[in-house]
Amino acid sequence: MSRKTFQEALGSGKFVVTAEVGPPKGTNIEKLLSAIDLLKDRVDGINVTDNQSSVMRVSSLAICHLVQEKGGEAILQQTCRDRNRMALESELLGANVLGVHNLLCLTGDHLSAGDHKDALPVFDLDSVQLIQIAKMMEAGKDSAGNELKGAVKFCVGATVNPGSNPLEPQLMKFEKKIAAGAQFFQTQAVYDLEGFSRFMKKVEGFKIPILAGVIPLKSPGMAKYMNKNVAGVNVPDRLIEEMTKAENKEAKGIELCARLIRDLKGVCPGVHIMAIGWEEKVPEILSQAGI
Secondary structure (H helix, E strand, O other), X not given: OOOOOHHHXXXXXXXXXXXXXXXXXXXXXXXXXXXXXXXXXXXXXXXXXXXXXXXXXXXXXXHXXXXXXXXXXXXXXXXXXXXXXXXXXXXXHXXXXXXXXXXXXXXXXXXXXXXXXOOOOOOOOOHHHHHXXXXXXXXXXXXXXXXXXXXXXXXEEEEEOOOOOOOHHHHHHHHHHHHHOOOEEEEEEOOOHHHHHHHHHHHHHHOOOEEEEEOOOXXXXXXXXXXXXXXXXOOOHHHHHHHHHOOOHHHHHHHHHHHHHHHHOOOOOEEEEOOOOOHHHHHHHHHHOOO
């Protein structure tokens, strides 16, 4: 029996799980290939980041192709930072030719955060416009109105930050992304279950799959850093205290992540795990979460 596509999983009613891998800065992809092997049969889709944190890395599309070859379901991340609309459209065509049919549209971090600070940012489009162009290409035309010799087909996704304060600008962008054609959302990391539940109540009328972002904590210091530096992330003090008291911080981080996933099962239709170099722990996290 063939496995479900990511889009089929979203519509199946099951609790959907996606994970994320970050391509390396260089051609040594041995660790990445090992991570793909660990994840491909445990999750419904594997996101491949696109020059994550504005650091130049192996292209997302190349790694997506390897995910597909290994039998996984790849989700191509595309940021608008590094390419104009012509280059983005060309990559979308290439993705479909290589069998990649899932797409996450992102505006992208500014280059000032990365390792090529002298590079020129493009931002010809934003994430809403990229979603619109993907849907135009599904209808058989490029953004200039030219006919395509074969249309693309994507399950198109977007991001939302439920912890933003104020939340209203995020909700406005959320609605624009849906109007543009977004079919699913992945969120910024969620730790505050009550706050996330309130967000889900606000958007329940849209009837669109929202996968809660989950980042396993490796240490109390990591939690404090995220609270201070990552917009919209709030790790409650009680979790930091619980981790501080634990003798084995790694085991506690895995336990807390699994507990959070179990709690999220009644709140949203799935999770997106961003392990950030801890991909080998994802199967254990899922097992502890009962998945």
